[in-house]
Amino acid sequence: MNRNGAVGDNEDLIVEYVNQSGRAVMVGDSVKAEEWLTKARKLDPPGVELELARRAWANQSGTPADIKRRRESVVARLGGVAVAAPDRVDVWRQLAEFLRQLGNLEGVLRATASGLKRDPVNIDLWVRRTRAQIELKQLQSASRSLRHCTKLAPTHDGVEALIRVHPMCAVCDALFPHAGAETCEDCGADGPGRGAAVRSVRAKNSSKFDVYFPRVRDVISNSLNMPDRIKKQLTLDTLLKRHLKRSNQQCSTVLRAMTREFGAAFDEPLFKSAVVGFLDVLVADLIRAINPKTDSTIDTGIRQRALADHITRS
Numbered sequence: 001m002n003r004n005g006a007v008g009d010n011e012d013l014i015v016e017y018v019n020q021s022g023r024a025v026m027v028g029d030s031v032k033a034e035e036w037l038t039k040a041r042k043l044d045p046p047g048v049e050l051e052l053a054r055r056a057w058a059n060q061s062g063t064p065a066d067i068k069r070r071r072e073s074v075v076a077r078l079g080g081v082a083v084a085a086p087d088r089v090d091v092w093r094q095l096a097e098f099l100r101q102l103g104n105l106e107g108v109l110r111a112t113a114s115g116l117k118r119d120p121v122n123i124d125l126w127v128r129r130t131r132a133q134i135e136l137k138q139l140q141s142a143s144r145s146l147r148h149c150t151k152l153a154p155t156h157d158g159v160e161a162l163i164r165v166h167p168m169c170a171v172c173d174a175l176f177p178h179a180g181a182e183t184c185e186d187c188g189a190d191g192p193g194r195g196a197a198v199r200s201v202r203a204k205n206s207s208k209f210d211v212y213f214p215r216v217r218d219v220i221s222n223s224l225n226m227p228d229r230i231k232k233q234l235t236l237d238t239l240l241k242r243h244l245k246r247s248n249q250q251c252s253t254v255l256r257a258m259t260r261e262f263g264a265a266f267d268e269p270l271f272k273s274a275v276v277g278f279l280d281v282l283v284a285d286l287i288r289a290i291n292p293k294t295d296s297t298i299d300t301g302i303r304q305r306a307l308a309d310h311i312t313r314s
């Protein structure tokens with residue numbers, strides 16, 4: 001089972017069975033077509049629904065009104081699938097994407113909320129939610145969501161793009177609708193378009209990552225015996241982008257090595273992400289947990305910066 005509760009290897013088989021079913025339809029053999037679908041459903045019922053939904057969505061036949069009607073029924077059906085199998089984050093994600101394309105932003109908020117209830121650290125769902133909040137002009141909520149995104153995945157492409165385009169109002173924290181906005185839509189304060197100072201969503205979170213990243217990378221690559229060539233590919237980006245799925249055992253090896261390197265800064269409850277096996281989530285938690293006050297190995301200049309960051313954050 002993967003993180004979404006789906007059986008990954010079945011995906012290809014499902015595609016194949018649904019193809020076979022489609023071929024049977026083409027030659028008018030509806031019994032055979034249904035048999036193939038039944039075979040596919042035995043593997044993973046929500047997975048089959050997802051595949052059928054994607055195909056129906058991509059179907060461009062008929063008038064624009066036909067296409068719209070078809071897509072609305074796809075969303076209605078997939079919504080039922082999601083409610084019946086709420087652990088399937090892949091279904092919530094696809095549903096959010098379809099709803100966005102239909103312009104149903106309130107629907108996107110509901111779908112992402114449901115998915116995040118099951119998988120609270122899913123950055124894809126958080127980014128979709130933030131974008132919908134911005135489009136709905138819920139600029140305070142969007143600001144909170146984006147700050148949460150930067151904590152979960154500071155260097156995620158979608159997060160970085162949102163940060164660039166939507167600075168934060170220095171007066172009320174709301175996001176600006178675009179980088180050249182003249183006024184804050186929430187409190188009316190001058191915006192970047194009038195030369196006003198703005199706050200970066202990132203500023204609060206970045207320096208600790210920048211400061212500690214090289215040492216964290218050394219600890220990880222040493223404890224997992226990574227060849228130098230691989231180690232060089234470990235950037236802050238790759239570390240925090242879900243590229244580092246590792247076994248629980250490897251995660252706990254890294255955890256032990258980090259504890260040796262950084263001392264008593266860590267406690268157990270923090271490392272729930274290690275159980276999930278996503279080393280990058282663990283790394284983000286680890287860096288956040290480092291306490292510059294008790295870390296005597298850090299050099300003075302860097303220590304000052306990290307300490308200032310730590311104090312403003314706590």
Ligand SMILES: [Zn+2]
Nearest residue numbers: 169172184187
């Ligand atoms: Zn404001």
